[in-house]
Amino acid sequence: MSYQQITTNKKIIATLLVLLSISGCENAGTQTPKQSEPSVSQTQDVFENEVVLTQLVNTQSADYLEWVASNTSHFSHDDKSFTIGFLANENISKMTIKPNKPWDLTAYSPYNLAFDIVNESTESVHLYLSLENKDGDIQSRSISLPREFSGTVYFPLTGKEAETETGFWGDMPPWNTQDQLMIWRSWRAAQVDLSQIYALNFFTIGLLDDKQVKISDIRLRENPASDPQWMKNVLDQYGQNARVHTPLHISDDETLLQNTKQELAALDSAPADETRSIYGGYKNGPKLEATGYFRTQKIEGKWWMVDPEGYIFFSHGPANVRMANLSTLTGVDFKDDSVRHRSADELTPEDSMGVVTVSEKVRESRYIASTLRHDLFSWLPEYDAPLAKHYSYRRSTHKGAMPHGETYNFYRANLERKYGESFMDKWYDVTLQRMKNWGFTSFGNWVDPNFYDRKQVPYFANGWIIGDFKTLSGKVNHWGLMPDAYDPVFAERAKATIEAIAKDIKNSPWCAGIFIDNEKSWGEREGSVEARYGVILDALSKNAQNSPAKQAFTGYLKAKYSSIDALNLAWQTDIENWQTFENGVEFESYTQAHVDDLSMLLTRLGEQYFTVVHDTLADILPNHLYMGARMANWGMPDEIIKASVTYSDVLSFNIYEDGMQDHYWQFLEQVDLPVVIGEFHIGTATDSGMFNPGIVHASDQADRARKYKAYMQSVLSKPYMVGAHWFQYVDEPITGRAFDGENANIGFVNVTDTPYPEMIQAVKEVTSTMYQNRLEK
Structure with missing residues (x-):
């Protein structure tokens, strides 16, 4: 029985896609590019004669209807398909299919999950799908479906294409097919067992408008034969996709230089915006008190930043404008451990390190640590070549195919190709010109400190509190363990970090504010007790002699409860005495009083953290705004928001x-x-040549620009908003940034330092009217 009819049109499109792809690249370095061998099935859609192993949801039968739950979406069906209406009045609009018995897939291998879908919305829809096992663990994937899209989407669940740790997030499409690959959104290291699937969750996040899709024929298919050229010769000498030429593709140095000449001429001839103050404030708005530093003020019911001259200011610009974290692992490592040495008093985390020079002595111990990673590159320079200066080293990684290793920065190499020996100085100058020409008012977080003294665009300084202090673990630690803010070493390291920031910014009025840390794993805002209060439960499990947080929490609870019996009564526990409690306790169930106490302790932990940071900043940098802790959606419990309100000048x-x-x-x-x-x-991930769109997906560059403008409108309409920072200035490496494998199309410029014209036009449309529009509303 055939569950997928492949049309003649599908064959034609698949053939055209192959004809547009390019294998290999031109040589612009000292090493001859590796030649690609012919791929299997290059002219045939591998799913033209798909083999269906089993149907998970037969949409032509009504039996599945009792499996459906759609409390936060609209669900309807006909005799061939079902329709999901995703709602903008829900933050997560979800429809779940949970069969009476789990889908047991143990008899099949290797396989991919596929379904047919039609986007019935008037705009693209960013659709998520998570697969859930018996423990509630999930693997999540997503895709942007263009307006009026009709076709098949899929992703491999087992086999080489699903299980290989490539070292980057969005994978290279494994087969030649018109079917659309859903993007992996989970960590392979999590090793979620999906041999039995207990639920499928279709959902959207944070919609601004309702969306609707029609789905049919959810099935398990046999994987085609592996392509022997998958994950080989992925990048050309410019760090571009070697197989797909985009509209911005650079074929040779001459084209790169000509494009650069044209852009620089346009920037040089562009008029300045006379409505902007020297700091980017709006001169046609109300004139307020000038304090010589950035501050905030509420004016007629709206919050604003105020620049040092007293003009209203809205902070908008790119974050992560620097070379750090733009390099990718080459697959090479060194046996000489000296290259991995780190000092206990370091203040810069590994992902923020600049170029790490590897000595000739260390390079004598060179070896290929990951053949898979090394085969990704059709070109890398020899160590004695001019472009070899763009090699560096990661002493440790957060996730990926290698724990540490050699890296190469293609973006930096392309800057040298464009600008010559003084490429970094020219890059600083051109970046500042772009910022003003595009209408941005500031940099965001993580900006190269070399911009500070140029005093042309306001910036936000940042610091990470790292060091040998005690830590706490949540159920999930996204970017690392939580610091134990009660540990005196934490306060010492906070002081050292903020003193280093003060040394860099030199009390400059161009520093609009200070960010300290980023996306800490405080806990989830919703979910299980363990998900919400994992860091507190971890502290309570520790011996108070080894945990400052446990000591503090024990004191709070002793003050609240007159005896251990009173605590046992409230928590329904049988802890023998306070000494037993101090030695460490764990729990299997929770009363409401217990949960309330965990909430109280999380609030106290947050207050301790923010008190240390706030007071240290107030002492060392009293003239600059504390911009808060940059909380992520997944890490902003109400308790921490409450704590941050008391101690932050601006919430982030x-x-x-x-x-x-x-x-x-x-x-x-x-x-x-x-x-x-x-x-x-x-x-x-369509016309960018990239494999991963990023966290929020668009269907192409034009849709990306549309969604950017809609996002900014939703920000500018809020009376409490004073800024929005785009992450980040440059696309991430296609083969993944070295620290954790992120490889997204999220830059205003690509790897060859070429601006995306659709995005730049959209930015100019927003920035040219944002002050006027916000004042009028």
Whole structure:
């Protein structure tokens, strides 16, 4: 029985896609590019004669209807398919299919999951699908479906293509097919067992408008034969996709130089915006008190930043404008351990390190640590070549195919190709010109300190509190363990970090504010007790002699409860005495009183953290705004928001959704503090040549620009918003940034330092009117 009819049109499109792809690349370095061998089935869609192993959901039968739950979406069906209406008045609009018995897949291998789908919306829809096992663990994937899309989407679940740790997030499409690959959104290291699937969850996040899709024929298919050229010769000498030529593709140095000449001429001839102050404030708005530093003020019910000259200021610009974290692992490592040495008093985390020079002596111990990674490159320079200066080293990684290893920065190499020996100085100058020409008012977080003394664009300084202090573990630690803010060493390291920031910014009025840390794993805002209060439960499990947080928490609880019996009564536990409690306790169930106490302790932990940071900043950098802790959607418990309100000048959230939904963020109106978005972005894996769109997906560059404008409108309409920072300035490496494998199309410029014209036009449309529009509303 055939569950998928392949049309003649599908064959034609698949053939055209192959004809557009390019294997190999031109040589621009000292090493001859590796030649690709012919791929299997290059002219045939591998799923033209798909083999269906089993049907998971037969949409032509009504039996599955009792499996459906759609409390936060609209569900309807006919005799061939079902329709999901995703709702903008829900932050997560979801439809779940949970069969009476789990789908047992143990008899099949290797396989991919596929389904047919039609986007019935008037715009693209960013669709998520998570697969859930018996323990509630999930693997999540997503895709942007263009307006009026009709076709098949799929992803491999087992086999080489699903299980290989490539060292980057969005994988290279494994087969030649018109079927659309859903993007992996989970860590392979999590090793979620999906041999039995207990539920399928279709959902959207943070919609600004309702969306609707029609789905049919959810099935398990046999994987085609592996392509022997998969994951080989992926990059050309410019760090571009070697097999797909995009509209911005660079074929040779001459083209790169000609494009650069044209852009520089346009920047040099562009007129300045006379409505902007020297700091980017709006001169046609109300003139306020000039204090010589950035501050905040509420004016006629709206929060604003105010620049040092007293003009209203809205902070908008790119974050992560630096060379750090733009390199990718080459697959090479060194046996000489000296290259991995780190000092206990370091203040810069590994992912923020600049170029690490590897000595000739260390290079004598060179070896190929990952053949898979090394085969990704059709070109890398010899160590004695001019472009070899762009090699570096990662002493440790957060996730990926290698724990440490050699890296190469193609973006930096392309800057040298464009600008010559003084490429970094020219890059600083051109970046500042672009910032002003595009209408941005500031940099965001993580900007190269070399911009500080140029005093042309305001910036936000940042620091990480790292060191040998005690830590706490949540159920999930996204970017690392939580610091134990009660540990005196934490306060010492906070002081050292902020003193280093002060040395860099030199009390400059161009520093608009200070960010300390980023996306800490405080716990989930919703979910199980363990998910919400994991860091507190971890502290309670520790011996108080070894945990400052446990000592503090024990003191709080002793003050609240007159005896251990009183605590046992409230928590329904049988802890023998306070000594037993101090030695460490764990729990299997929780009363409401117990949960309330965990909530109280999380609030106390947050207050301790923010007190240390706030007081240290106030002592060392009293003239600059404390911008808060840059909380992520997944790490902003109400308790921590409450604590941050007391100690932050400006609240900061990283919001990766289609936009700021009015209903979901309405609580910030009651908080009544200015708010800035520390990170947001939108990307695409279609006409960018990239494999991973980023966190928020668009269907192409034009749709990316549309979604950016809609996002910014949702921000500018909020009375409490004073800024929004896009993450990041440059696309991430296609083969994954070395630290954790992120490889998204999230830059305003690509790897050859070429601006995306659709995005730049959209930015100019927003920035040229943002002050006027916000003042009028």
